[in-house]
Amino acid sequence: MRVMAQVAMVMNLDKCIGCHTCSVTCKQTWTNRPGSEYMWFNNVETKPGVGYPRRYEDQERFKGGWTLNRRGKLKLKAGGRLHKLLTIFYNPELPSLDDFYEPWTYDYEQLTTAPLSDDLPSAHPKSQLTGRDMAPSAGPNWDDDLAGAPEHATADPNLTGLSEQVRMEFEQAFMFYLPRICEHCLNPSCVASCPSGAMYKREEDGIVLVDQDRCRGWRFCVSGCPYKKVYFNHRTGKAEKCTFCYPRIEAGQPTICSETCVGRLRHLGVMLYDADAVLAAASVPDDTDLYEAQLSVFLDPHDPDVQAQAERDGIAHDWIQAAQRSPAYALIKQHRVALPLHPEYRTMPMVWYVPPLSPVTDAVHATGYHDDDPDQVFAAIESLRIPMEYLANLFTAGDTRPVERVLRTLTVLRTHMRAQQLGDPIDDELLSSVDMAADDVEDLYRTLAIAKYDERYVIPKVHAEDTGSLQAQHCSVGYPDPVTAPSTHAADTLAATGGGSQFRDDDGRVRFNLLGWNATTRAPNLFGEGGR
Amino acid sequence: MSAWDLWWWVILPYLALATFVVGHVWRWRYDQFGWTSRSTQLQERVLLKWGSPLFHYGTFAAIAGHVIGILIPESFTHALGIPETAYRWFSSAAGTVAALGVIIGVAMLAYRRTVIPKVRATTSPVDWVALVLLGIVIVLGIIPTIGVNLLGGGYDYRESVALWFRGLFAGNPDVAAITHAPLIYQIHATAAWAILAVWPFTRLVHAWSYPLWYLWRPFIVYRSRVPAPPSEPGTSGRRWRRIGVRY
Numbered sequence: 001m002r003v004m005a006q007v008a009m010v011m012n013l014d015k016c017i018g019c020h021t022c023s024v025t026c027k028q029t030w031t032n033r034p035g036s037e038y039m040w041f042n043n044v045e046t047k048p049g050v051g052y053p054r055r056y057e058d059q060e061r062f063k064g065g066w067t068l069n070r071r072g073k074l075k076l077k078a079g080g081r082l083h084k085l086l087t088i089f090y091n092p093e094l095p096s097l098d099d100f101y102e103p104w105t106y107d108y109e110q111l112t113t114a115p116l117s118d119d120l121p122s123a124h125p126k127s128q129l130t131g132r133d134m135a136p137s138a139g140p141n142w143d144d145d146l147a148g149a150p151e152h153a154t155a156d157p158n159l160t161g162l163s164e165q166v167r168m169e170f171e172q173a174f175m176f177y178l179p180r181i182c183e184h185c186l187n188p189s190c191v192a193s194c195p196s197g198a199m200y201k202r203e204e205d206g207i208v209l210v211d212q213d214r215c216r217g218w219r220f221c222v223s224g225c226p227y228k229k230v231y232f233n234h235r236t237g238k239a240e241k242c243t244f245c246y247p248r249i250e251a252g253q254p255t256i257c258s259e260t261c262v263g264r265l266r267h268l269g270v271m272l273y274d275a276d277a278v279l280a281a282a283s284v285p286d287d288t289d290l291y292e293a294q295l296s297v298f299l300d301p302h303d304p305d306v307q308a309q310a311e312r313d314g315i316a317h318d319w320i321q322a323a324q325r326s327p328a329y330a331l332i333k334q335h336r337v338a339l340p341l342h343p344e345y346r347t348m349p350m351v352w353y354v355p356p357l358s359p360v361t362d363a364v365h366a367t368g369y370h371d372d373d374p375d376q377v378f379a380a381i382e383s384l385r386i387p388m389e390y391l392a393n394l395f396t397a398g399d400t401r402p403v404e405r406v407l408r409t410l411t412v413l414r415t416h417m418r419a420q421q422l423g424d425p426i427d428d429e430l431l432s433s434v435d436m437a438a439d440d441v442e443d444l445y446r447t448l449a450i451a452k453y454d455e456r457y458v459i460p461k462v463h464a465e466d467t468g469s470l471q472a473q474h475c476s477v478g479y480p481d482p483v484t485a486p487s488t489h490a491a492d493t494l495a496a497t498g499g500g501s502q503f504r505d506d507d508g509r510v511r512f513n514l515l516g517w518n519a520t521t522r523a524p525n526l527f528g529e530g531g532r
Numbered sequence: 533m534s535a536w537d538l539w540w541w542v543i544l545p546y547l548a549l550a551t552f553v554v555g556h557v558w559r560w561r562y563d564q565f566g567w568t569s570r571s572t573q574l575q576e577r578v579l580l581k582w583g584s585p586l587f588h589y590g591t592f593a594a595i596a597g598h599v600i601g602i603l604i605p606e607s608f609t610h611a612l613g614i615p616e617t618a619y620r621w622f623s624s625a626a627g628t629v630a631a632l633g634v635i636i637g638v639a640m641l642a643y644r645r646t647v648i649p650k651v652r653a654t655t656s657p658v659d660w661v662a663l664v665l666l667g668i669v670i671v672l673g674i675i676p677t678i679g680v681n682l683l684g685g686g687y688d689y690r691e692s693v694a695l696w697f698r699g700l701f702a703g704n705p706d707v708a709a710i711t712h713a714p715l716i717y718q719i720h721a722t723a724a725w726a727i728l729a730v731w732p733f734t735r736l737v738h739a740w741s742y743p744l745w746y747l748w749r750p751f752i753v754y755r756s757r758v759p760a761p762p763s764e765p766g767t768s769g770r771r772w773r774r775i776g777v778r779y
Contacts, residue, residue, distance in 0.1 A: 081747050088742075089584040090573065097574050097650075129575065130649040192751035195743035200755040216741040217568035234654065237570030237735075250757075462757065 002275040003299060003310040005319050006186070006206030006350055007249055007268060007459060008328040009258070010338045011179055012448055013356040014410070015265035018145065018177035020044050022257035022266075026181075029256045030243065035235025037103030037128050040140050041242035042257045044179045048156040048390070049143045053099040056228040057157040057342065063093045064226030065189050065345030066282065074283045074346065076192060076224065084195060084220055093223035097234075101138035103128040129234070146175050158393040174359040174387065178394075179265075181257060182229040182242030183341065183349030184208045186273065186297065187282045190241070193224025199239070204462060206350065207244045215239050226345040250462035251516075258457060267447070269326025269458045270319055271350070272299040272310060282346045288399035290343035297348070298333050301326070322460040327447055328352070335436075335444045337406050339395035354448070355395055355403055357410045359387040374415045374430060381407050409434045413448075416441045533707050540722070541707045545700050548725040555732030556740075566770045569738035575650035583640030590633025594673070597627050602697050606690040616688075624681040631674040638670055662734040665727045672720040693717050 026042040045051045059065060063078035078084075078093050106123035114121030127134040143152035153159075184201075188208050191199040198214035199221055201207070210221070210230070217237040221230040230241040245255035253259065258266040274297055281293035299306045301323035310320050323329060331338040331354060338352035360380050361371035369376040381388065381404050392400040412434045419427065426438055436444075447455070500517030502510050502525060509528035517523060559567065573580050601623055609619055642663065644651050655663075680687050696710035710718065731737065 085743065085746065089588045090577075090581050092581075094573055094577070096577050102650075127650075130653045132649060188752065191753055194753075195746040196741065197743075197745065197749055197753055200753040203754050203756040205757075213564035215568065216738055216743070217571050218743065219571050219573065232571070232574050234572070234574055236565070237568035238565070464757075 001277075001299075001309055003272055003306065003313045003315060004203065004206065004275045005310075005315050005323065006184070006271050006273060007244065008184075008206075008271045008326075008332070008350045008352065009181070009255070010267040010269075010328050010331045010352045010354065012265040012267070012354040013176055013178065014354065014358055015263040016044070016177040016179055016356075017263050018044055018046065019262050020141070021260050021262050022179055023140075025256050025260040026242075029245070031240070033235075034128075035233040036231070036240060038097070038100045038140075039231040039233075039240060041229070041231075042179065042181045043140055044177050046141075046144055046146055046153075047176055047178050047394070048149075048153040048159060049146070049175075050152050050155050051157075052140050053095050053228050054138070055099075055155060055157055056095075056226075059226055059345070061093075062095060062223060062226070062228070064224060064228065065347055066187070066192075067346070068283065068285065072283065072285060074187075074279065076189060077226075078193070078220075078223055084193070088195065088218055088220075091219055091223055094219055095222070095228065097129075098138070101136070101140065101142070102134060104134055104136055158390055174362040176356045176358060178341075178353075179257070180227065180229070180341070181255075181351060182208065182244065183227055183347065183351045184242075184244055185350060186275075186278045186294075186348035187346065188225075189345070189347050190221040190225040190230050193220040194218070194239075195220060199230075202246075205244075205246070205249060207246050207249065208241070209243060209246065210239045210241055212236075212238050212240075226342065226347065227349075249459055250464070252459050252461040254457040254459060264456065267327035267331060267451070267456050269328035269330075270301075270323040270460065271326065271328055271332070272301050272306060272315070272320070272323050273297045274299055278348060282348055287344040287397035290346065291340060291396050291399070291402055294340060294343060294348050295333060295336070298329070300333070301329065316460070316463050319460045322458050325455075325458045327451060327456055327458060330443070330447050335409070335440065335447075337409055337444065337448075339402060339406065341395060342397075343395075344397035353395060354410075355391050355406055357407050357414075359391070360384060360407060363387065372415075372418065374411050377411045378408065381411075405434070409436065409444075412436065413441050413445055417445050417449075533711075537707050537711055541696065541710050542700075542705055544722070545705070545725050548729040549700075551729040552731055555729075556737070559732045559737060562769045564769060567737055567741065568735070569741075570654065570735045572644075572651045572654055575654070576644050576648050579640045579644040579648075583637050583644065585637070586633045587637025587641055590630050590635075590637055593626070593630035594634055597623065597630060601690060602694045605694070605698070606688075620681065620686055624677065624686075627677040628682050631677050634670055635674055638666065642667065658730065658734050662727065662730055662736055665723055665730065668723040669720060669727060672716055672723065676714075676716055676720070687714065687717075689713065689717060693721060697721070 022042045023040055023044055027040065030041055031037075031039040040052060043052050051057060056062065056064075059077060065077050066074050067077040069075045079087075104125045104127050107126050108123050111121050111123055124133055125136055126132065143149065146153055184207055186206070188199070188201060191201060191208060194215075195218045196214055196216045198211045198216070200209060200211065202209065215238045217232070217239070219232050219239065221239050221241075222228070222232050224230075225241075230239050232238075233240050245253075245257075248255060248259075254266070254268050258268055277297045281297045282290075284290060284293045299310075301307065301310075301320055307320055311317070328338075332352050338354050340349045340352050342349070357377075360377060363384050364371045364376050364380045367380075371377060385400075388400045388403055389398070391403045392398050396402045412430055415430060416426070416438065419425070420442075431438060431441065500515070500521075500523060501513045503513055505511050505528070507528070509530055510525045511528050512523045512526045514523065514526075610616075645655060645663065646652060676687065676689075692709045692713040695706045699705035699709075710721065727736075
């Protein structure tokens, strides 16, 4: 057993209102540069819908992720190493910009410089690739809220296998939103596809990043990722991807998409997992076993053996404590209400989803019943094959049983909390139908419904105690050189409030180190105190 | 040997070689961020599908042909017992196949780069220089290969151009050998030196990053977060451009 830690995310889809605030703040933070116009590290898709890029889930075409070879060993779906080197001059699986969209802006200057006329001047769309006039015909949310559903929604790859009539009924029956970021997988196929070795998974927090200085633009990561969450910057010729806002995570802050989420549907927390078990779990023969296999990789942070091994493997004590309080662990492993997105890609994704109950309750409404009645909802869960199979295609490789179990749990949660608030007696039969005690249900309710900021985001800070000395080397005027005299800072660092720290300099004076200071508190001893 | 010959066939090649070496050292140390193939497959894939493999594999064959024809001395193939006619037949036949691959490939690539607006927009000025030089080298390499050696009477560059070229690396270039070569070979050689001189400053540097290491390395790369000292001002190389700044 080799214990590693990963900061994982869980999204509660019932709470997503499709406002795209996460996408917009993410874009403002990360992808507002030339060449990254079409990149959406975070996007919100309407389901059913084609997704972004268009039909990215169609792995028969894009060949993303892993598959099993004839001997049952894991291999990249797009072909092996030699095949990649031979097709490096033309990557047959790479989506073209048409599968995304041609980015454009508007000629706003025209609005103020147009000559006086009876007609209002208009701002023409201009391509951000060529600067020429263009007519936008696709965009990142072209099928938002089921717009153009007869054309777009029926092209959803998750609907293959459902009959034509069922598809149309389905599209009229309900929709929900699916916010997507990079999955920061345990077994990332983008990393495995990168010929340059520029992509890597961080040992400390599991975040998958691109080293822009090592990327040579061979673009196999773009086609290798089944979620199509690695993008190719057409101006710099380098790959870019969701960074899980690592500078914020390092500082103990949630990602910007989580921070600004209006529905407060995102949970961030540490997951401990057994790195030695990942390959075997990703190689189980049956696609529908992948969900359980991935669950078996996660370790219980309350288990003393796991804690001891984690300490031996260099995981800091505060990270183990954070793993015990992790909302991700609670939702994924403890209550088992979160499911992975497309486990059949065998990448072991680490952004999980609580599937939406709303498609079912919508259907119950449509049949004239009230969705407060758990019997009606249960009956709907059993009889409504369409949303079950669709959700199962998204989250469990087609196995409807885990989806049904989660939706039953959510129904019991609602019924139990409603009864509690109305002072009705606790229905033990109902609770035992999902194998939960009243305490479990109420704990799940707190996590899903009323968890505050520091309960939704349990993120331990990165351990970077030695970076201060390096950072200080540019401000060494009048101070001891931290490189030639490293002991002065490292040994004498004193804790201070507000993220900063204090240290004793050569003169024996206590000074304040502004690195990490968040300006919410005073900065004592900024100019030196005591000593000579 | 005139001063003109000295400049053209000795000083210029050595200058180009020096620029090639120093330029690469500088670019490698200063501009890792700009070191990329800068693929345009995202923008255009129909022409690239055929043009790019044809050009690249054709170029590999052409480079192999130059190694055989220029770097390996004629005496060596004679010692192996390969008659001149057999060598001539092989070089013109294989050279023609390679030349067709290169010329068809480069024609498709040049077309998409000059005509298709999305691709044209990604081309930096120094890439235009490299493209023009590549065009000159390719056309002036193919005319002798097909026109002279395959269809015409043939010309034994191994007794002129090759002697001078190998002499450059021995520190004793045979200037007379190249000055008596046909003009077409002279321009071909000069344009080739020019390409070497601009090479480190163009996207051609991606040639040295062909990722052979990928065949052996583990699939999943882990890296720990190491604190790096901030670089001295002005030494951190090319970075993200500000919004609104053209490439």
